[in-house]
Every structure is written in structure tokens, then in C-alpha cells.
Amino acid sequence: MQINAAKNDKTIAWLLQSSTPSIRYLTLTGILGKPENDMEVQTVRLSVAAENPVRHILEKQAPEGYWQYAKHYYSPKYRASHWSMLLLSELGLDPRHPAMQRGAVFMQACFENDLRLNKSSETFWGCLWGNALRYQLYFQSQSDEFTQVMVDYVVRDLQNLSRCRYNNQLPCAWGVMRDLYGLALIPDCQRSAQVQAAIQSGLKFMLEDYDLLKADYPHIEKIHPTWSKLSFPLFYQADALFVLRVAKELNALQTPQAQRGLEWLAEQRHQNGTWSGGSPYRQRTWPILAQDDQINRWITLQALRVLI
Numbered sequence: 001m002q003i004n005a006a007k008n009d010k011t012i013a014w015l016l017q018s019s020t021p022s023i024r025y026l027t028l029t030g031i032l033g034k035p036e037n038d039m040e041v042q043t044v045r046l047s048v049a050a051e052n053p054v055r056h057i058l059e060k061q062a063p064e065g066y067w068q069y070a071k072h073y074y075s076p077k078y079r080a081s082h083w084s085m086l087l088l089s090e091l092g093l094d095p096r097h098p099a100m101q102r103g104a105v106f107m108q109a110c111f112e113n114d115l116r117l118n119k120s121s122e123t124f125w126g127c128l129w130g131n132a133l134r135y136q137l138y139f140q141s142q143s144d145e146f147t148q149v150m151v152d153y154v155v156r157d158l159q160n161l162s163r164c165r166y167n168n169q170l171p172c173a174w175g176v177m178r179d180l181y182g183l184a185l186i187p188d189c190q191r192s193a194q195v196q197a198a199i200q201s202g203l204k205f206m207l208e209d210y211d212l213l214k215a216d217y218p219h220i221e222k223i224h225p226t227w228s229k230l231s232f233p234l235f236y237q238a239d240a241l242f243v244l245r246v247a248k249e250l251n252a253l254q255t256p257q258a259q260r261g262l263e264w265l266a267e268q269r270h271q272n273g274t275w276s277g278g279s280p281y282r283q284r285t286w287p288i289l290a291q292d293d294q295i296n297r298w299i300t301l302q303a304l305r306v307l308i
Helices: 005-016 021-031 039-052 055-058 082-090 098-112 128-141 145-159 173-183 193-208 242-247 256-267 294-305
Strands: none
Touching: 005 021, 005 294, 021 039, 021 294, 039 055, 039 082, 055 082, 082 098, 082 128, 098 128, 098 145, 128 173, 145 173, 145 193, 173 193, 173 242, 193 242, 193 256, 242 256, 242 294, 256 294
């Protein structure tokens, strides 16, 4: 969809004034489309690890590659190793960074010992394994054998539409979206027929079978209040903006539901060209902003990346 180009220029300039290096880096690459070998991009990306907030997170990592506790990669939310790896991938840390490589090796060892990845398992956790696949693909090559085990597991969960015991064994929109989030990092040309079919099944569920804005997906409790708000970061949760983010990565914004979602997102924009939102889990996770920065820059970055 077309949005005001002059207003975009002003918004982009505002994003590039951020004191948070991750926001500047992702604006240069994700909005302006500058390549990784661009000198400005390289300079900013180096500062991602060297400055806060990422530097603070890396300083909390143990030499063995974990955060918080070696035996508990999931707890506490949202600072344990699983969540830290997910967050750092969202913050655009260079996947080649030694700390991230240690983290990826540590998490792979944890996953290899997790019985839920057993091929005979009848219980899936898309909201866990989709995220795990995302950052393992981000920080490591997808060619290793274990990553393929995770891909197969996520595909099986999507085939089941991430039915979850916490949702009375109904299909789970959060789980489906996290599965799609993981598979989205596999280049289109490298996706097997099974992966492609699973992606299409998940997208059909999210953007055709149900209403994105009404969020009338199968559920046993009320719709989560964050669904129609703009939030960053989210962890195992999803909202309308997150759905649109992943749909864009999967080149799936052409459906009527997605187009309605884009119109809704554009309507949330303020006259000054920015978006407002929140960070509902900020007290429970690592800081994601440099000093004196504001969450609205993260929200604006994510919204603009979807719309341009």
C-alpha cells in the first residue's frame, strides 16, 4: 500500500537519531535496504554489541554461554537463555559474535536433551520451538543435522495448527505464529515441499480462516488484551503487528485480511509520522533501549518496516 513518502523521510530521520544502535542498524538495513557491506551499516552494527542495551545483556552471559541458570534455559521469564537468545536476535546482534555462538551451542545442547523433541512425542509447543528455531537459524547454519530436527518438529506442530493443552487442545494462534516466525528464516529457495505446505497451512489459518483484527481464533478464554495493541518485544505471545511482520517476511500480505490489517496499522500512525505503543514485559526482561531513548522508536520501526 502507498503511504506518504515525505512523512516517511521525516520518520526515518527520527529513527536514525536513536541512541539505541539496534534501531539505527535495523532502520538502515530493514527500511533503507542498505547492504551489510555498506560502511555505515558496518559501523553501526559494531556498536550494537559495544554499547547498551546489548552490551549489558552480553555482560550478564556466563562464559559457558548461558544466562541466569545453567539448568534452566526457560526460567526465569524473560531473562533465561532461551529468551535472551530470542531477544538478541530481535536486537540485530551480529550472528557471528562469539557470545552468540556460545549461546547457540549451549542452547543446542539443552534442546538435544529435551525429550519433547522425540519423534514419538504427541505434545508440541509451537510457542517454544518456533522461537528456538528462529534464533538457531539466525545464529547458526541451517545445514546442521540438529537444526533440521527442529525444522521437522515445527512443521509437525504447524500441521497440527499448534493445538495446545492450555487452549483446551484447540489450535493456537500464538503457537502458529511462532512456528511461522521460525520457518520464515529459511530462504524460499531452500524450503522443502513439506515446509512450504506447513507455511501455507499456517498462513491460511491466520489470514483466511479467521479474522485478523477481530482475533476470533479458537480460544477458551477472552482475547488477550495485547492483541490489538502495538507492543515490543513479545516473547511467546503474538499480536496483530507481529502477524503482519511475519506475513511480510513470508511474502503473504496480499490476502484481504492482511490488507485490512495494513490499513488498520496505517490508521494508528500519528500526524508526526510515528506510532505509539508499549512494552508489556519490560520489567521482566533485559533493557532494550539505550539511556534516554523511548519505546515508540521500536514500535515505529516495526510498523514502518511492514508498511514500506
